[in-house]
Amino acid sequence: MVVPVPTVLREEQIQVGDPNIFERIDAYSAPRLVEYFDTNPCQARVYRLEQAPSAAGAADESRESARARAQALGVTIEDAFTVGEYDILILSAEESAGLETWLTENDYRIPEGASEALAPYLAKGMKFFVAKVNLQAFEASGVQKLRPLMMAFESDHFMLPIQLGMVNAAGPQDLVAYLLSPHGRIDVSNYRTVKIPSNVNVPEFVADDFADVYRALFRRSYQREGENVIFLEYAWDMSWCDPCAAEPLSLEELRQAGVFWLHDEDVWAPNVFLTRLHVRYTPEKFPEDLMFTVTDERENFQGRYIMQRPFAGELDCEAGREYVESVRERQEHEAQVLANLTGWDIDTVRSRMGIYDPLVSVRPWWERVFDSFR
Numbered sequence: 001m002v003v004p005v006p007t008v009l010r011e012e013q014i015q016v017g018d019p020n021i022f023e024r025i026d027a028y029s030a031p032r033l034v035e036y037f038d039t040n041p042c043q044a045r046v047y048r049l050e051q052a053p054s055a056a057g058a059a060d061e062s063r064e065s066a067r068a069r070a071q072a073l074g075v076t077i078e079d080a081f082t083v084g085e086y087d088i089l090i091l092s093a094e095e096s097a098g099l100e101t102w103l104t105e106n107d108y109r110i111p112e113g114a115s116e117a118l119a120p121y122l123a124k125g126m127k128f129f130v131a132k133v134n135l136q137a138f139e140a141s142g143v144q145k146l147r148p149l150m151m152a153f154e155s156d157h158f159m160l161p162i163q164l165g166m167v168n169a170a171g172p173q174d175l176v177a178y179l180l181s182p183h184g185r186i187d188v189s190n191y192r193t194v195k196i197p198s199n200v201n202v203p204e205f206v207a208d209d210f211a212d213v214y215r216a217l218f219r220r221s222y223q224r225e226g227e228n229v230i231f232l233e234y235a236w237d238m239s240w241c242d243p244c245a246a247e248p249l250s251l252e253e254l255r256q257a258g259v260f261w262l263h264d265e266d267v268w269a270p271n272v273f274l275t276r277l278h279v280r281y282t283p284e285k286f287p288e289d290l291m292f293t294v295t296d297e298r299e300n301f302q303g304r305y306i307m308q309r310p311f312a313g314e315l316d317c318e319a320g321r322e323y324v325e326s327v328r329e330r331q332e333h334e335a336q337v338l339a340n341l342t343g344w345d346i347d348t349v350r351s352r353m354g355i356y357d358p359l360v361s362v363r364p365w366w367e368r369v370f371d372s373f374r
Contacts, residue, residue: 002108002164003129004121006155008078008090014129016084016147021256025178027246029234029276031196031303033210038310038327042317069105073098078127084147085138091128093118099128107132111168121161150258158292166283173282176233179275180254181294182261185235186275189293191286192229193277196303197221197341203334203353204307213305216342218278228285234276235301273298315360327356 067077074094081088093099096115099122103110108130121128131149138146165173179186187193197217206213221231238248251262254272262270279290310327331353339346 001129001131001149002103002110004126004161004164005090005129005151005153006126006157007153008092008127009129009151009153010079011081011083011088013152014081014083014088015150016086017150018256019145019147021249021253022148022178024246024249024253025257025274026176028238028241028244028248029178029236029274029302030245031198031214031233031305032245033202033207033305033307035207035307035309038308038323040311040313040315041319041323042315066106070102073102075099075102082134082137083149085134085141085143086131086149087134087137089130091130093122093128095119096122103130109168114164114167117163117167120163152258158294160290160292162281162286162289163283166281166286169282171282172280175279175281177275177277177279177290178257179277179292180238180257180259181273181275182271183294184273184296184298185232186277186292186294188230188277188290190288190291191279192225193232194221194225194229195301196231196233196278198301198303199306200337200341201306201308201330201334202338203331203349204309205352206305206338207307210305213338213342214303216344218280220341220343222280226285227280227282229279230290231278232275232301233278233303234274235297235299236274237298237300238272238274239270310356311358313358315358320358320360324356324358324360331356 070077070091075098076092078090078092080090091099091102093102096118099118100110100113100115103114129151133146160175160177162173162175202213218231222229238254241248249257251264251270254262254270259270259272262272279286308330311323315321315323332350335346335349335353338344339349
């Protein structure tokens, strides 16, 4: 892994994190399916939530000879240390071709010609955080999967470098960014940010296929917007949620996520605003890194999709006949909405839905009259 950073990081500024924290944030902010149930129309809301599923080896040379070779290529190893299961180097370089050569010689899997992508970061005076998995340390750690790496640093530029990640990409890359702030929503200043389509009614079968539905919806929205926008999937004050797809993070979990400004007395109402951004990017459509800006906007938003379950029992009144027709009209509207959002064939959507066809048995009026005397 090669990541541009604005300054030389000390060992104390890098840690391995708890992957459960990312899973908790993802569960809390993921686009969700909300389920409502119709009441019996002959007698006159409950909801349930489901969440979208929501992504070697040591160097052959000794450390001393590695530094000498690096110096010959104009690369300086500013620091070297091991954190958890990772061997980490902090590099600076005089020119991008020398840095590309050094990375290739040291088994970093970057494609030929990567110097073109490295050059803009060198021109800005940035350093490079590079990491490899230390297999011995990984085995000794007892963990089953690689843990996330956490870096803490200060910078005048609130940005996320994405250009290097596209150099050896076989196709579009997907990135979900969770941004936490004591102020408000975080936007991208150099690309358009648009809200993912939300608050629409969808057919009942979506409950069994929500992951595929959302993938198709995202792809369709991505294409319609010109493939060069950032999608806002969630923006919410983390002191509350309605409805909650998962329990809000505790004060300790927020601290583990990097929220350093909270105090113990904030436990009941932590001042944390979460922004979830989703971007699918290619070199042609995203020629610049993502530049973020903090706003004071605290309007809440979530990717939310609604299933309205029809009444499942027997209908025994005239209003029941009207209700059946209204549900069928609603189903047709839901089919059209889903076909439009996903690009799926409308007839295929209709065939998967099924037609609402409950038993409607209306008793004669005189039986209902005499019931009142019993």
